[in-house]
Amino acid sequence: MIKVLKPGLATSVQDLGREGYYHLGIPPSGALDQYALSAANCLVGNPAGAAALECTLLGPELEFTVDALVAVSGAHMAARLDGVQMPHDTAFAVCAGQVLRFDFPKIGARTYIAVAGGIDVPLVLGSRSTYALGALGGYQGRRLAAGDELPIGEPSGQGKVGASLPMALRQALGGEIELRVVPGLYYDRLLPTAAKSFFAEPWTVGSEADRIGYRFKGGSALQFQPREQPFGAGSDPSNIVDSCYPIGSIQVPAGLEPIVLHRDAVSGGYAMIGTVISADLDLIGQMQPNQKAHFVEVSLEDALLARQHYKKKLKRMSELFLS
Amino acid sequence: MAEQTVFTPLPGTFYRRATPDSPPFVEVGAQVTSDTVIGLIEVMKQFSELTAGVAGTVSAFLVEDGDPVEPGQIVATLDCQ
Numbered sequence: 440m441i442k443v444l445k446p447g448l449a450t451s452v453q454d455l456g457r458e459g460y461y462h463l464g465i466p467p468s469g470a471l472d473q474y475a476l477s478a479a480n481c482l483v484g485n486p487a488g489a490a491a492l493e494c495t496l497l498g499p500e501l502e503f504t505v506d507a508l509v510a511v512s513g514a515h516m517a518a519r520l521d522g523v524q525m526p527h528d529t530a531f532a533v534c535a536g537q538v539l540r541f542d543f544p545k546i547g548a549r550t551y552i553a554v555a556g557g558i559d560v561p562l563v564l565g566s567r568s569t570y571a572l573g574a575l576g577g578y579q580g581r582r583l584a585a586g587d588e589l590p591i592g593e594p595s596g597q598g599k600v601g602a603s604l605p606m607a608l609r610q611a612l613g614g615e616i617e618l619r620v621v622p623g624l625y626y627d628r629l630l631p632t633a634a635k636s637f638f639a640e641p642w643t644v645g646s647e648a649d650r651i652g653y654r655f656k657g658g659s660a661l662q663f664q665p666r667e668q669p670f671g672a673g674s675d676p677s678n679i680v681d682s683c684y685p686i687g688s689i690q691v692p693a694g695l696e697p698i699v700l701h702r703d704a705v706s707g708g709y710a711m712i713g714t715v716i717s718a719d720l721d722l723i724g725q726m727q728p729n730q731k732a733h734f735v736e737v738s739l740e741d742a743l744l745a746r747q748h749y750k751k752k753l754k755r756m757s758e759l760f761l762s
Numbered sequence: 763m764a765e766q767t768v769f770t771p772l773p774g775t776f777y778r779r780a781t782p783d784s785p786p787f788v789e790v791g792a793q794v795t796s797d798t799v800i801g802l803i804e805v806m807k808q809f810s811e812l813t814a815g816v817a818g819t820v821s822a823f824l825v826e827d828g829d830p831v832e833p834g835q836i837v838a839t840l841d842c843q
Contacts, residue, residue: 448772449806496772496805496833543771543833646774646830649806727773728805729830 440504441554443587444538448497449649452558452577452589453551455488456702457566466704467686468568468576471650471724472549474610475513477753479553481760482510482530484598487753489557490567492583494550495649496727498541499583501552507533507591508555508598514547514612514725528604546613547725555594572651572703597761608756612725615641616732618699618715620689621742625679625710633661633694637712638734642697646728650703653723654696655732661694663710673708681708687715689734697734699723718745766816768838770831774805776812778827786827792820800838803831818842 443450453476456469470476470493477487485491492499498516510530511518518525519540525531533539541550560567560578569577578587626634642655663676671680675693684690688700690709699715701723715723716737726732737745770776778786778801787799794800794814802809814820818840825837 448808448810497810543769544773545834646805647807727832728775729773729832 440591441589442502442504443499443583443585443589444502445500446583446585446587447494447499447541449495450499450583451493451569451571451581452490452560452583453493453568454490454566456568457564457576460564461683464706465564465573465575466570467702468570468650469566469702470549470551471701472513472551472721474721474749474753475549475725476551476553478528478604478608478756479510479512479551480557481757482512482528482598482602482604483508483553483555484595484760485553485555485557486761487757489553489592490560491551491553491558494541494552496544496548498550501539503533503535503537503539505535505591508594508600509533509539510553510602512551512553512604514550515545516550517542517545526603528609530598530600530602532600544727548727549724554591555598556592559590559592570703572705602760604756605759608752608759610721610725613730616722616726616730617735618719618722618732619737619742619745620713620715620734621737621739623688623711623713626712628663628666628676628710629712630662630664633663637661637697638736641731641733644726644728644730644732645696648726648728650701652698652700652704653726654698656696658697661691661697661712663694677710678708679710682706682711684711685714687717687720689713689715716742716745718742718749764842765821766818766840766842767836768800768812768815768840769834769836770803770812771833772803772805772810773832774803774830776825776827776829776831776837777802777804778823788820790820790822794818794820794840812837814840816840816842
């Protein structure tokens with residue numbers, strides 16, 4: 440069992456998410472950085488999609504009541520076991536009674552802590568991921584709180600102390616990020632000048648950015664083509680009647696600040712001007728507030744090719760550790 | 763007198779007051795204990811209190827009210843006995 444001494448800012452149980460219920464208003468949830476979650480799991484011999492802890496911006500303080508094999512991937516927050524720094528992207532042994540703490544994030548926003556055997560919370564609609572807005576899944580449907588006791592599953596026995604992610608399979612985090620975007624259903628409703636400035640100007644992550652969406656600031660306001668609003672749509676030209684949003688979808692309420700929806704997204708009534716491609720969604724999950732990004736226009740073909748490359752890299756990683 | 767720094771572990775927006783109309787939590791020259799709140803960091807729609815961490819006298823703020831901060835950035839300095 441793992442005792443939560445301090446929960447950190449926003450720590451939750453996540454796996455790869457629950458697909459197939461978004462049409463009922465239940466978004467996929469799951470790790471915002473799916474690659475880092477998979478890496479941490481593979482390092483301790485878990486299936487890539489086992490449930491682990493996603494720790495955002497400020498890490499938790501955890502006491503282990505049993506011996507365990509642990510790995511930390513994603514944002515660099517310097518994991519300290521009873522004060523001693525543990526290597527990143529590398530499996531290490533924890534003895535019963537030891538306490539794991541984290542420094543402030545040097546780079547990236549989300550650290551994933553995997554434990555051999557996984558976090559053994561009940562499956563809800565096929566997943567252990569937390570959807571806090573809907574009080575669903577994870578540990579009692581919410582972020583972790585001090586005093587929580589997390590059960591650990593049965594380890595596969597395939598994990599080894601010292602197992603480490605090869606450099607070629609590690610992620611580059613931080614700096615100015617390029618997010619590739621496929622223009623969306625309502626892209627043609629932007630004035631040409633707005634479509635141009637959206638891609639040309641740098642944008643900065645707002646401090647509100649969370650699992651539901653990432654708000655970007657600092658670029659010019661985006662003007663929409665004037666039109667007579669259809670019945671049921673709001674009066675602002677950025678409004679539409681209603682729609683399902685894809686994960687990664689970009690809305691610009693009142694044309695001011697683009698919001699990229701992420702894995703806890705809602706549905707709604709804003710024009711989708713584009714979608715960040717699936718291969719780049721992990722990058723968003725690792726962006727800190729005030730970090731800069733550029734949106735780069737790509738074709739659907741490019742997006743699908745990038746998805747293929749991403750999936751190959753994931754497969755290579757899991758084959759390396761799980762035979 | 764040894765100088766100590768107060769850094770923010772969180773990125774976000776730094777505030778020196780609880781609401782726009784409130785007085786600052788502390789002014790330069792104020793005596794603080796390790797638990798004294800010297801500011802707030804707003805991130806992900808949450809406000810987290812930033813405490814002095816050590817006892818001493820506030821000698822300077824290096825970040826203005828409402829400015830963006832990054833993790834590890836020094837927010838204030840203290841003179842300690």
